[in-house]
Each structure stands twice: as C-alpha cells, then as structure tokens.
Amino acid sequence: MNKFNLGELNVSRETMELLNSYVDLLKKWNRAINLISNNSMCDVWERHFLDSAQLIRFLSVEKKNWVDLGSGAGFPGLVIAILAKEKFPGLKMTLIESDKRKCIFLNEVARASQLDIKILSNRIEDCPNLNADVISARALAPMKKLLLFFDLHGKNGCKGLFLKGKNLNSELRVVDNINRFKIKVNLSLIDANGCIAEVEKRN
Known part of the structure; x- marks a missing residue:
C-alpha cells in the first residue's frame, strides 16, 4: 500500500513508511505468536489498520492522554500513536496488554517507529487509575x-x-445503570457491520 487515505485523513510519506514497517514486523512475528488470524493477514490494511485509524477523527488537541485497553497486536492504540506522531504530537499513549509476548512485539514496533509510548504488561483491573x-x-x-x-x-x-x-x-441492554453514560453509536467507515460506541459520562 503506497497511500493511506481515510476520508479527510492523509498522511505523510514518513508516516506511511512507519506503517509499512509495522506491517512487516506484524507478518514476521505473527508466524511465532499468532497476533492476528492468518485469514485477516491478506487484507490487513482494511481489516486492522484502516479500522483502527478511523478513531483518530474523534481526537481533539485538548485530549492529551489516550489509554488503549487489551492492545494485542496494537489495534487500535499503536496505529493511533503512529498517526498522532504527525497530527497530534502532544498525545501521550498508554497500551495495556497482559500477554508478555505481545508486549515484546508492541515494544519492538514502538522502538522501530521511535514512539515515546508506555506499554503496561498488566491486567486492566490491576492498573492504578490512569486518568x-x-x-x-x-x-x-x-x-x-x-x-x-x-x-x-x-x-x-x-x-x-x-x-x-x-x-x-x-x-447495552444488560448494562447496569446505563443512564449514567451518554452513548452515541457511529457507523464504521470500514466495516458495514461495525460501529464505534462513543461514550461519555453524564454530569
């Protein structure tokens, strides 16, 4: 893939090179630790990278601290971190992943991409409040x-x-006290059956 366009999202050649490097590392590591299914590797750009990248349209400059839960192979957090390096350089990214092997992979991509991010090898519920x-x-x-x-x-x-x-x-029907939250359902730009639940706490 030699371009990366998603609606109004256009990235530089340098960012595209980082994403291509990410794909190369993903293919290499996937043979050893099964980061994603082999079936999805053939359309990895759309299934994983573009699906993750669409979240950056919800980011604004005042949002400084992004936490990605259960990052796995880095979707969506690592993709957002690479895009934000160019578009939102003040963003701090934290990835939480309990599988230590996957954390090693995430650190390898972060090192290759020269990303200043935090990767926590913990269960989500065991981490202190990340604010x-x-x-x-x-x-x-x-x-x-x-x-x-x-x-x-x-x-x-x-x-x-x-x-x-x-x-x-x-x-959503089985969520207790759901009225505490304001939930907007946004259609996915990538997956016809997918959506993005955009959540905020009610005052």
Whole structure:
C-alpha cells in the first residue's frame, strides 16, 4: 500500500513508511505468536489498520492522554500513536496488554517507529487509575465490562471509543445503570457491520 487515505485523513510519506514497517514486523512475528488470524493477514490494511485509524477523527488537541485497553497486536492504540506522531504530537499513549509476548512485539514496533509510548504488561483491573482523556478498545470485551474499565481509568470528561460489531445493542441492554453514560453509536467507515460506541459520562 503506497497511500493511506481515510476520508479527510492523509498522511505523510514518513508516516506511511512507519506503517509499512509495522506491517512487516506484524507478518514476521505473527508466524511465532499468532497476533492476528492468518485469514485477516491478506487484507490487513482494511481489516486492522484502516479500522483502527478511523478513531483518530474523534481526537481533539485538548485530549492529551489516550489509554488503549487489551492492545494485542496494537489495534487500535499503536496505529493511533503512529498517526498522532504527525497530527497530534502532544498525545501521550498508554497500551495495556497482559500477554508478555505481545508486549515484546508492541515494544519492538514502538522502538522501530521511535514512539515515546508506555506499554503496561498488566491486567486492566490491576492498573492504578490512569486518568485517561480517551479510552479505546477493539474486540476485547462486552460493553458491560468495557464501561467498568471506563469508570476505572477515565478522568472527568473522558471519551470512550469502542469498536464494536452488530451485537452492540444486545450488549447495552444488560448494562447496569446505563443512564449514567451518554452513548452515541457511529457507523464504521470500514466495516458495514461495525460501529464505534462513543461514550461519555453524564454530569
């Protein structure tokens, strides 16, 4: 892939080189630790990179501290960190991933991309309050659990960005005290069956 366009998102050649390097490392490491399914590797740009990149449209300059939960192979957090290096250089990114092997991979991509990010090899619930401005997750857990994590690590005014599928409505029906949250459902720009649950706490 020699260009990276998503709506109004256009990136520099340097950022594209970092993303291509990320793909190369992903292919290399995937043979050893199964970061993503082999089936999705053939359309890795759309299934993983573009799907992750669409979240940056929700970021504003006053949001300084982004926390990505259950980062796995780095989607969406590592993709956002690479894009933010050019577009939002003041953003601090923290990735939380309990699998130590995946953390080694994340650190390798961060080193190759010269990213100043924090990678925590912990369970999400065991981390101290991270005082996040933005919290993201992709293919991690049902909304009931994600909202518990959102409560745990989000500061006042925090925005949650959760990439979800067609089961979102059924997940929301079993959330306790759902009226505490303002939840906007945004259609995915990439996946016809996907959406982004944009969450804020009600005052």
